[in-house]
Amino acid sequence: MLRILSPFSFLYQFLFFLDRTLTKSKRIDGALVISVGNLTVGGTGKTPFVQHLVSYIRDNHKDYSITILSRGYKASLSETGAKLEESSLPSEVGDEPKLHKETFPDVQVIIGRNRFDSFYKFNSVPKGKKHILLLDDGFQHHKIERDFDFVLLDANRPLGNGYTIPLGILREPLSSLKRADAVLFTKITEATRKEVTLLGEVISSRFPGLPVLHSRFSAKLNPSEVSADSFLVVTGVGNPEFVRKTAVSLLPGKKIETKFFPDHHHYSQEEMISLLSDIKPNQGLVTTGKDWIKWKEFPSFLEKIKELNVSLFLISLEVEMEEKERFRILLESLFSNYEAKISRGENRL
Structure with a gap:
């Protein structure tokens, strides 16, 4: 090669x-x-x-x-x-x-x-x-x-x-x-x-x-109070493995699963609603601000989150x-x- x-x-x-x-x-x-x-x-x-x-x-x-x-x-x-x-x-x-x-x-x-x-x-x-x-x-x-x-x-x-x-x-x-x-x-x-x-x-x-x-x-999880047993980390950034490691450090002892998309991924509302079907009972959804800025443009997706009572957490980073x-x-x-x-x-x- x-x-x-x-x-x-x-x-x-x-x-x-x-x-x-x-x-x-x-x-x-x-x-x-x-x-x-x-x-x-x-x-x-x-x-x-x-x-x-x-x-x-x-x-x-x-x-x-x-x-x-x-x-x-x-x-x-x-x-x-x-x-x-x-x-x-x-x-x-x-x-x-x-x-x-x-x-x-x-x-x-x-x-x-x-x-x-x-x-x-x-x-x-x-x-x-x-x-x-x-x-x-x-x-x-x-x-x-x-x-x-x-x-x-x-x-x-x-x-x-x-x-x-x-x-x-x-x-x-x-x-x-x-x-x-x-x-x-x-x-x-x-x-x-x-x-x-x-x-x-x-x-x-x-x-x-x-x-x-x-x-x-300096990484923070918002909201900071966590009750879920496990978490699904979903992101489409340049270095998704760093996001996973950050989630692991913020959620010690919790089971972490991942779903990665390409950097700058163009999400669709149908894709995001379908993704929610992968969420297990008492499993939280974790993402980044860069992903959330796109997700929140989908009203049906947001309604579905409320309907399914999915806990959403954002990772924020400061230098x-x-x-x-x-x-x-x-x-x-x-x-x-x-x-x-x-x-x-x-x-x-």
Whole structure:
């Protein structure tokens, strides 16, 4: 299999190199642009980290407007672009952008396959306003210049088997970290601590001066009171095994069964109602916010949950930075440089 797929892996790397080399980056005037991305396919925790950044900015820089700019993967409006409203449907705008908008209603969320054009088409932040733009899943998006690149590595599978697609889960090789401004390990546990430390040392050796940060997820179950004997975990995310492990840690001693769907799965109401038939007596249903944002659009499904008296539990995740002060200093230096450029007239508001 390795011999068969190797040419395709090299072809993928070559085409990616051409795209990055031939694409001319454009500047979004007046905005401080921070990209949050990764090296691998699948979930590395970008969504919780973007929301962590939004919370930090809202708490410490209330005079800034915030925009989250996303492709809107698998969204029906991705080609034309859209600015999210509270009434926007996940199928139209994407599950992660919809989750961002619901979590932060006052934050501008824009999607579009062509993110640069979508921003200028839908942006409503007035000129003269301090503006921070968070480029969600932006490390491989070369069309927009950015002031800072965070690259996230999942502590459970930071580089996979070391190969790029289709041999492995890498979008691009480790050498691509030469474009990064900071590396952030996510989802660290005691079981992954040793591997993270070793890989962090390798990264620091290969890329001197590149900040290497570490974070954990603080997981909660809502509601927290549990009476069911067993649980069915249903999710369609990039790393469903992490969701299962999280459920196990939150529900010690309980029997856990799983049903996984592909990442960004388009659920149907019929599919969800059929799924309820798999629920056993006194068995709870566990999912993530990213899945629930789509499920709750199905009124018949919600009625069926009530009718069958199924207990539904949501796993919520929050980022806990290990080097809190170093992280704060890193962000504050970005804000200081941005405001200094404005005062010098180098970054027009």
